[in-house]
Amino acid sequence: MKKTIGKRLTGIGAICLATMLVVAGCGASSTTTGAAAGGDKVVKIGFFGPLSGDAATDGVHAKNGAELAVDQINAQGGVKGVKLQLVAEDDQASSKDALNAVQKLIEQEKVSALVSGSYSGPTKTVNPIVQKSKVPMVVSYAVHPDITKGGDYIYRAIYTADVQGDAMAEYAQSELGLKKFAVLSQDNDYGVSIQQAFTAKVKELGGSVPVSRSFKSGDKDFNPLLTAIKGAGVDAIYVAGYYNEAAQICQQAKQLGVNVPVLGSDGFDSPKLIELGGASTEGVTFTTPFNRDEPRDVVKNFVKTYKEKFKEDPDMTAAQTYDSVELIAQAMKTGSDTESIAKGLSQTKDFEGVTGNISFNAQHEAVKPVIFVKVDQGKFVFVKSISTK
Amino acid sequence: MFWQQILNGLTLGSAYILIALGLTMVYGILNLLHFAHGTVYMVGAFSSMVAIIYLKLPFPLAFLLAMVLAGLVGILIERIAYRPLRNAHPINILISGIGITIILENLFRLFFGAQTRPFPNVNLSSKTYGLGNGLSITNFQIYILVTAVVLVGLLQILIKRTKVGTALVATSQDMKAAKLMGIDINRMVALTFFLGSALAAAAGTLVALYFNAIYPTMGSMPGLKAFSVVVLGGLGSIPGTIIGGLFLGVIESLGAGYVQTVIDANAIAFVILILVLLIKPTGLFGKKIEKV
Numbered sequence: 001m002k003k004t005i006g007k008r009l010t011g012i013g014a015i016c017l018a019t020m021l022v023v024a025g026c027g028a029s030s031t032t033t034g035a036a037a038g039g040d041k042v043v044k045i046g047f048f049g050p051l052s053g054d055a056a057t058d059g060v061h062a063k064n065g066a067e068l069a070v071d072q073i074n075a076q077g078g079v080k081g082v083k084l085q086l087v088a089e090d091d092q093a094s095s096k097d098a099l100n101a102v103q104k105l106i107e108q109e110k111v112s113a114l115v116s117g118s119y120s121g122p123t124k125t126v127n128p129i130v131q132k133s134k135v136p137m138v139v140s141y142a143v144h145p146d147i148t149k150g151g152d153y154i155y156r157a158i159y160t161a162d163v164q165g166d167a168m169a170e171y172a173q174s175e176l177g178l179k180k181f182a183v184l185s186q187d188n189d190y191g192v193s194i195q196q197a198f199t200a201k202v203k204e205l206g207g208s209v210p211v212s213r214s215f216k217s218g219d220k221d222f223n224p225l226l227t228a229i230k231g232a233g234v235d236a237i238y239v240a241g242y243y244n245e246a247a248q249i250c251q252q253a254k255q256l257g258v259n260v261p262v263l264g265s266d267g268f269d270s271p272k273l274i275e276l277g278g279a280s281t282e283g284v285t286f287t288t289p290f291n292r293d294e295p296r297d298v299v300k301n302f303v304k305t306y307k308e309k310f311k312e313d314p315d316m317t318a319a320q321t322y323d324s325v326e327l328i329a330q331a332m333k334t335g336s337d338t339e340s341i342a343k344g345l346s347q348t349k350d351f352e353g354v355t356g357n358i359s360f361n362a363q364h365e366a367v368k369p370v371i372f373v374k375v376d377q378g379k380f381v382f383v384k385s386i387s388t389k
Numbered sequence: 390m391f392w393q394q395i396l397n398g399l400t401l402g403s404a405y406i407l408i409a410l411g412l413t414m415v416y417g418i419l420n421l422l423h424f425a426h427g428t429v430y431m432v433g434a435f436s437s438m439v440a441i442i443y444l445k446l447p448f449p450l451a452f453l454l455a456m457v458l459a460g461l462v463g464i465l466i467e468r469i470a471y472r473p474l475r476n477a478h479p480i481n482i483l484i485s486g487i488g489i490t491i492i493l494e495n496l497f498r499l500f501f502g503a504q505t506r507p508f509p510n511v512n513l514s515s516k517t518y519g520l521g522n523g524l525s526i527t528n529f530q531i532y533i534l535v536t537a538v539v540l541v542g543l544l545q546i547l548i549k550r551t552k553v554g555t556a557l558v559a560t561s562q563d564m565k566a567a568k569l570m571g572i573d574i575n576r577m578v579a580l581t582f583f584l585g586s587a588l589a590a591a592a593g594t595l596v597a598l599y600f601n602a603i604y605p606t607m608g609s610m611p612g613l614k615a616f617s618v619v620v621l622g623g624l625g626s627i628p629g630t631i632i633g634g635l636f637l638g639v640i641e642s643l644g645a646g647y648v649q650t651v652i653d654a655n656a657i658a659f660v661i662l663i664l665v666l667l668i669k670p671t672g673l674f675g676k677k678i679e680k681v
Contacts (some may be wrong), residue, residue, distance in 0.1 A: 052503050056504050216605075216653070224643075224644075227642075228390065247602075250632070253599075255529075256517070257517055275447075
């Protein structure tokens with residue numbers, strides 16, 4: 001009997017140990033890139049985003065964009081002799097982890113500026129602590145309207161949900177001549193805010209939205225929703241969501257014989273959309289801030305150097321985060337302490353970024369063009385660009 | 390559109406049945422809630438992927454290999470996580486199962502990354518067949534339905550018509566008596582885990598193919614839903630599991646199609662679970678029905 005208990009305990013012990021090892025292995029560990037503290041003056045820039053978990057593709061690409069910007073700025077001697085150092089934290093796209101990450105970046109790492117490479121939910125959650133700590137933050141690609149509110153330290157390098165929802169509603173109705181829409185939205189801050197803007201604009205312009213449904217991140221079976229849409233006889237499906245679910249929607253819509261155009265938001269802008277959705281994504285049109293075919297030098301240089309360093313094509317999150325770091329560097333020209341960076345950011349006007357000419361308005365929101373991109377023969381192709389107010 | 394939703398639901402339900410059968414068989418023989426079963430489903434999908442990409446096997450062979458591999462993983466889980474605890478408190482066994490789930494999911498995340506991967510190209514493109522009245526079915530849906538029918542049929546033959554099956558039934562009815570009759574209990578338990586895991590792997594592969602998506606946490610939700618199916622059908626009852634699986638699939642489809650504003654499709658399974666536990670804890674086919 002004793003022997004069995006002993007054996008049993010060893011078994012349990014082994015499992016506990018293994019679990020601990022695995023959990024410890026997955027624990028957040030920050031990675032730093034850029035200038036090591038040598039003789040130069042170094043300013044730390046904190047980054048947080050989903051480096052693991054379901055949203056890892058976005059987070060990793062965002063971090064790549066930030067790294068590339070830091071490397072290039074340092075290679076040119078930094079900003080007035082001050083080198084940058086990127087400190088990256090993983091938030092797994094969870095609000096709780098983002099809060100811990102930002103606290104660590106501000107209190108332990110004493111960063112001079114922050115870059116959010118994460119989604120709307122987590123970024124909205126860290127808003128109060130960032131505003132209170134008076135550390136300037138540039139939000140790369142989270143679009144929920146509330147993110148920049150409540151203080152003068154948070155700036156957003158992408159337009160808000162309203163802008164892209166409105167833009168797509170106008171484009172679909174006036175240029176594509178579509179009137180009746182089914183809307184499918186991701187059940188989070190991102191999806192809901194875009195869906196609301198789109199729906200309101202469609203109705204304002206005289207169109208209708210007979211079916212509006214939401215889905216959860218990670219959902220795979222869209223057959224019931226698409227079957228309901230099939231019965232409603234709409235002109236198009238608008239999806240306010242990310243590439244994982246979007247790829248499923250495109251695929252299952254085709255299989256079910258729902259042959260109407262699929263329109264999307266900037267969450268579509270990832271090579272994964274085409275990888276997972278295959279031929280069914282042909283003809284899908286979506287809004288994005290990033291036009292990879294643009295002939296400007298900044299864009300060409302970005303696409304080329306990104307491909308050299310990371311062996312893949314950059315996507316929207318990479319471009320946005322690259323611009324965010326560049327915006328901070330630009331703001332550092334007047335001084336590299338937190339107050340000077342915040343002041344510098346507030347004065348940003350017509351900064352030439354990869355994602356267009358960026359100015360910040362009084363609400364700390366980027367004013368720049370909305371770009372329409374279409375999937376054509378397995379590639380993202382530029383359709384048109386419209387400027388926003 | 391109603392019949393389309395029913396058809397969608399039957400496909401979904403067939404996948405649930407394949408996953409839930411393993412759970413119900415394990416419960417039947419060991420009275421044990423096999424919490425790591427959902428991860429075996431994931432292991433099955435990844436095994437198929439690896440077999441296709443690295444071993445260059447054609448899809449049907451990869452599919453069979455994945456079933457065998459996942460079956461062995463099932464036996465291993467029983468050997469490592471459950472057998473040492475066989476006489477322990479059920480809670481310990483449950484926790485042990487959860488531990489295995491965490492370990493396996495994270496191991497796969499370490500090796501394959503957390504991102505969703507497409508199912509490897511196997512020259513199977515999706516085809517849609519119209520059935521009239523706007524009703525349509527895809528070849529992937531047909532594969533899932535046919536595989537479920539064939540595998541469930543084979544399982545029934547094994548249990549009802551073979552000596553091994555009789556031994557399995559005997560073990561599930563009374564382990565001690567079966568042991569006295571000279572049945573190797575541990576071998577029967579291992580066989581149960583092998584069969585159940587192989588069925589889960591079949592479901593994992595087919596669903597991964599159907600949705601063109603493979604990722605380390607893909608087993609967690611289907612695993613939980615399989616629990617609801619098993620409880621609904623009556624723990625340990627195979628016919629109950631089949632009815633329960635089809636029922637849940639259809640209800641979910643109809644729910645998502647018609648009343649999503651009231652209740653989320655994913656929540657339906659758990660509402661049913663709670664209702665069954667409150668009203669008829671033995672499930673649809675509780676107790677007196679044959680066990681295994």
